[in-house]
Amino acid sequence: MNADVPWDAAFDSIAYLDHNYRALQAEDAEILHIIRDHFGDHFRKQGAGPVSGIDVGAGVNLYPALAMMPWCDEITLFERSVSNVDYLTSQIEGYDETWDPFWSALCLKDCYRSLDMDPRERFRKVVRVEQGDIFDLWRHEGRWSVGTMFFVAESMTAVHEEFALGVERFMRALAPGAPFATAFMAHSKGYHAGEHFFPACDVGESEVRASLEAFAGDFKVQRLESAAAVRDGYSGMIVAYGWRANSDSTIPVG
Numbered sequence: 001m002n003a004d005v006p007w008d009a010a011f012d013s014i015a016y017l018d019h020n021y022r023a024l025q026a027e028d029a030e031i032l033h034i035i036r037d038h039f040g041d042h043f044r045k046q047g048a049g050p051v052s053g054i055d056v057g058a059g060v061n062l063y064p065a066l067a068m069m070p071w072c073d074e075i076t077l078f079e080r081s082v083s084n085v086d087y088l089t090s091q092i093e094g095y096d097e098t099w100d101p102f103w104s105a106l107c108l109k110d111c112y113r114s115l116d117m118d119p120r121e122r123f124r125k126v127v128r129v130e131q132g133d134i135f136d137l138w139r140h141e142g143r144w145s146v147g148t149m150f151f152v153a154e155s156m157t158a159v160h161e162e163f164a165l166g167v168e169r170f171m172r173a174l175a176p177g178a179p180f181a182t183a184f185m186a187h188s189k190g191y192h193a194g195e196h197f198f199p200a201c202d203v204g205e206s207e208v209r210a211s212l213e214a215f216a217g218d219f220k221v222q223r224l225e226s227a228a229a230v231r232d233g234y235s236g237m238i239v240a241y242g243w244r245a246n247s248d249s250t251i252p253v254g
């Protein structure tokens, strides 16, 4: 169960960061390509004013927030583990150079390149960190207008019901029509963040599709082409992106 995992005491944020994000890997470059196009195309067509965004289970990963930044006047980095919350908070005043290649990858699309402000200044202005539990997000149904959740629902539990509920909580936190992007480890057996081994739920494209379809309108589930062994014990990565449905095909909670 997710509640039994020592997220505070045992998640080694810096070991996880070193392993996954010290350099821009092919898989993350591919994800950045997909989401910059998805968000860029959505907001170009929509053309409304600034919105609020959320990245659920942010960990120590800043690139989902960077990907939402051009259109947001507020971005919540929502995370459970204290050590990850500390890392995220330490990045607000001026994020590490580690993240520059990620921003540069986004800047291959004009809407990022033409941001009217230094990205660190914009990040400082709009990003806030909130410690919280994904299962409590039902309190904020429909609150955010763009959202991301990368490697969380399947990488926080070995229990399939909790995986599905995690996706549901994320999706329900989004307003009708909100664009979203999610990423999942395919058939993960679990992973290390430092010494401790963390559980994962074995999911493939069909489980990802099934978890989203009641809450998403138009959406796409796609296996990444790049297969660098960034994170051990899994068989690839899945990205799913699209729009929050205007109404659910299940009964609302609360």
Ligand SMILES: C[S@@+](CC[C@H](N)C(=O)[O-])C[C@H]1O[C@@H](n2cnc3c(N)ncnc32)[C@H](O)[C@@H]1O
Pocket (backbone or CB within 6 Å): 002, 007, 011, 020, 056, 057, 058, 059, 060, 061, 078, 079, 080, 081, 084, 132, 133, 134, 135, 149, 150, 151, 152, 155, 156
């Ligand atoms: C594999 S990490 C992914 C982190 C980051 N999103 C990334 O892309 O690297 C899983 C994250 O989920 C967080 N997490 C675990 N249980 C959670 C919960 N109940 N609510 C919110 N976050 C949770 C962990 O603390 C960790 O940061």
